[in-house]
Structures are given as C-alpha cells and as structure tokens.
Amino acid sequence: MSVTFLGMPPTRPFPRNAARALRDSQLRFNLRKATRTIRARRASVVAEAPDWAGLREAGRAIKEHTLRNLDRYLVRLEEAVTAAGGHVHWAADAAEANRIVAGLVKATGETEVVKVKSMATQEIGLNEALLEHGITAYETDLAELIVQLGDDQPSHILVPAIHRNRAEIREIFAEHMAGWGRPAPEDLTDDPAALAEAARLHLRERFLKTKVAISGANFAIAETGTMVVLESEGNGRMCLTLPRTLISVVGIEKVLPTWRDLEVFLQLLPRSSTGERMNPYTSMWTGAAEGQEFHLVLLDNGRTGVLADEVGRQALRCIRCSACLNVCPVYERAGGHAYGSVYPGPIGAILTPQLRGMGSELDRSLPYASSLCGACYEVCPVAIDIPSVLVDLRSRARHPWPERAGMAAAGWVLERSGRLARLQRAAGRLRRLTPRRLPGPLAGWTDTRDLPEMPEESFREWWDRTDGGRR
C-alpha cells in the first residue's frame, strides 16, 4: 500500500522535534504570546453566543450525518457543480491530485498561479509538484507569504507563521521579496502595519495579471454546489474573482448537505478560529460564477481509510478552526513543526497517524504528544473527542515504556500550570543548575531528549520589564 503524503516526510519522532523547539526560547515566546491572545479572543466571542452549546451539537451532528452518507452527498455535489457549469475531478491520492491540477494549469498555457491559503494543497505538496512542471505557485495569504519567502514550513493551521515575530518577518521581507517580485521598500520597519503594506504592494500587480488561481474551500454544499471560502485579508477574494480559471482542491470531508447548514458553520468557524464574530470576508460561488472557468478537485488521500475507523473517523468532522492548537499546553511549548505534518497540534496528533499510518517513529510518537488534559475537546466546535482517539491510537502504537512514563511526566508538569509557573521562576533563577537528565527510571526519557529549558525570565516578568516589548 502506498504511504499517504502529508506535505512533509515523517522525520524524527515528536519528542526529539519538540526538544529542539523547547530550546528555542524565541519560538516559545512567540507561540505563547500568540496562542494566549487568540485564546482570550475566542473565549469572549463564544461566551457572547447564548446558544453555543446548541450550535456545537448541531455542528457535530451535521458533520456526523454527512460522513455517514458521504457517498450520496459527494455524488450530489458533483451533480450540482456540474449543472452550474463547473467541472469535477476525483483524486484518490496526492499524486493524482497534483497531476490533475498541473494538467489543468498547463491547458491554460500559463506558468504562474496565485494561491489562496489551503490546507489540502499543502497536504499534497502542490507547490513543489507544480514546480516540477515548470509552474510557479505564489502564496498570497500574508502568513503563507512569510513562510514561502522564508523557505519555511507552516506551524499553525490558521496563522502559519505564528512562530515568527515582527523582526524576523521584516528581515524575511527585506531579504527575499525581491527574488519573488516587487522588492520590499528600502525603509521597511517591523511595524505590523508597514509589513502588511509591503505585502499589499508586493502582491498587487500579481493579482491583477495572473490568469489562474488555486484555492481550497471551507465548505462545499451538496444541495446547491456552492463553495465557501472564509478569509481576512482579501487575497482570497482577489484569487477567487479576478483570474479566468479557478481550481479548488477540496477534501471529500468538506461537503455539507444543505445550504441551510451554513447557518451553523458560519457561526462556529469564525468564533472558534480567529475569535471574531465574523471574519472580514467570506466568498460563496456556485459553478462557473461570472463566466469564470471552475474546476473542483475532490481529494481522498487517505480520508476513506480514516472513515473506516470506528473511533478515529470523528477526526474527519474537523473544520480546521485551530482552536485545539491554541489551547493545547503541549503545542504551546513544542510548536507546530514538531508534529512533522501540515496538521499540527491535537488534531494533527490524531489525523496524521491515521492518514499516514503508523509506520514511522514520528507517526507512532504523535499519539503521545498530549497530556490528555481534554482542553482540545472542550473548545472543539464539532466536539471531536481528541483524547479518546489519542488513547485508542496509543493502544495501537508500539512504544517503549520509558517513553510512556516520560510523556506521563510531561503531562504531570503541564497540567499543573501553577506549579509550572513556580517551577519556571525557580528554574529561571537556577538556570545553570537545571539538570539535563532526569534521575531514576525517567532517565530513559531524557536519554532521547533534553529537559525543557526554562527561559531566564517568565513572560509576565518580561512583559512587566519591557511594557509588552515596547521598551
């Protein structure tokens, strides 16, 4: 059986990757600041919706019902899109999807495409595949642009450059924009508004002249054939409306039965992901809108395998809001890259080993990348019981016992945040004395990785000292 490709090869096991991230105090700082900000925002807009529990239950049930009848709804979607003048293609795996897209782009005679941020196209490694056909894909989402220019990997579903701070972003823009198009202004500062302006200017001309765009979709409505894309910057709208040809690569689990179902998901998704009542822009189109040529590529790439798993199939309900990443104490410390897949965090820990199988050490270690604290389940807008799936996957992942004990120890530290704060303060003061190895039976854990290194000062201490980085 071929191994499902998930945007990057399974590298070293999670704990080793995580140890590296933990040594990077800049990364930990960026992550902590970002996840905390977004967490607070989500909590406040969710608290504002008096019927959140009802929406969440409906979201869960609609997704579960859809998955239960997926064959029917996929056929329905195909009919509706075709009736509205669109073309539907089916891709069993990443290679086939890439082949289809490359063929469609070549048929237009173009060698450049603009892209809207999409998990599915990252998953199949589309940009790299297109390059082999002499086609350059330009990412247009600000964070994706940062990742692309920095020759980096995304580390968060929603904010792929969450691991970069403004100074790093300024440097990436100043150094690499010229190689991809319009250079960054000479006097570029690290003010976020100036950086956003540089991205606007850099991409403007490209939007106005590129003839082919590639997107994903957040939802695809079976009943009407309508595709739905949520975004913030307007780069999505640029890609979806200006080019003559639009190709959308969409996982088969993104289908929703009816138009009405959007009344649920257009409330669940923005509040859970960016913590806004509504994201700035949502585009909806059906088939060949305004005379555009439209192609929908339906992607399996391991999803039907997940669908067959009684416990694990609930992972396919995921609407990629990233709320579970933002509340996860392990993600906050380890960062997205440690998960070795385009799907990081708690959802990645259950989705990646299911899609890719547990053949590699990395994929076997992912179900252990959790303290099972349950925060991910609580915030999940479609009520995916991530801890239960993790436990189920653990029962299938062969792993030496010190690893398990080690992870249990990590959980013990992580779960007691008060203790962690005290520990961090103490460790900051006693930095030089922090042991690199744990004593006794837990030595097996530190044999394969370093103990989390404590920053010299805690976030709060840093904040107070620098007035939030302004001094």
Add this chain to the structure above:
Amino acid sequence: MSSRDLILARVRRALAGVPDVEITRAYRGPSERPGEIGLFEERVRDYHAVVHLVDEPGVAERVALSLAARGARRVVVPAGFPAPWLAAADAEAVADDPPLSAADLGAVDGVLTTCAVAIAETGTIVLDAGPGQGRRALSLVPDYHLCVVRTAQIVAGVPDAVARLAPARPLTWISGPSATSDIELNRVEGVHGPRTLEVLIVT
C-alpha cells in the same frame, strides 16, 4: 476503475453497517424580528469601519460629504445604484460598462454599492451582485468602499441572512475592512481588500 468509482467504493465499504445520526437544531434559527439597527451600527464600528445614520433625504448629502472627505474624484458606481443618492456628489461616477479591467479598478478612488442583506449580530453586509452592487471585483479592488444599507435589509443573525440569500448568486460577506492578524496576532486593517469601509445606514 476510475478514481471516482474507487473513492465512492472505499466510502461505501467504510460505512457498511454504520448507523445514521439525527440532527437536532437547538439554536436560535431565523427569527421573526428585524435586526436591531443600534446593534448593527455598534458591531460594524467594532471592526473599525466608519458608520453614519442618515434619513432617506439626507443620503445624497452624506455621500457627497464622505467622498469629499476622502478626496475621491472618480468612483465606480454599479448599475442599479439609486441615482438620487449621487445627486450632490462632486466626484465622477464611473460605470462598469463595458466591464472595467482590474487595472482600471485599481486606478479609481473608490466604489459605491448597495447590499443584499446586513446582519446586526455580526456587523456583516452581504453583496449578491444584485442592483447597485455589480460583480464581485468592484467592491474588492478599489481601496475605499462606501456601502449604503437600508434598515429593512438588516436582519438579526446569521440564520436570517442564510435564509434570505440565494446560493446561485455569487455572494460576498463583508465584516469590516480587509484585515490580517498574521503578525504576532496584532490586527492590522487593510491588506488586499479596501482599507476603508464606510457604511451608511438609511433610516
């Protein structure tokens, strides 16, 4: 076997014997009540958009003032935009007929539109390419978007909007100006879409 048949066969095999689930919709559905104007106004402002409340006879003057304040000399006006609302404006109204190129759209100072529906709870306006709205690019490429909303178009929540809209039309839901939070989660208004959104509510 085609990939289509292969995928469908895999799905059917995966689902053999799996029971279906019932969907309960225990949330606020479409309501009978109209949307609260004050709430809509507040929620649009929350996104740092500019909001004005005017009565019908005052629209023309307000439009003229807003355009003058921006120094907007040439603005795109889609077919079906009520002519009286433009009567007092000094700016040149550019029609999208024949269709303007993307570069032409980038060169104008702004765009005036109406909308199809507005949502009070989320401060959202929805354009459906109907009269006074034009095709999707018109409200996207220019850097300034002035949208006129009639109070009868304001509904209470998302379910009301979904019920009112026609999925066959291309739809754009707009909640505030273009924004990004990609840099350290700091919200910055204005990336690729209009950096300024101004909403006139006609009471």
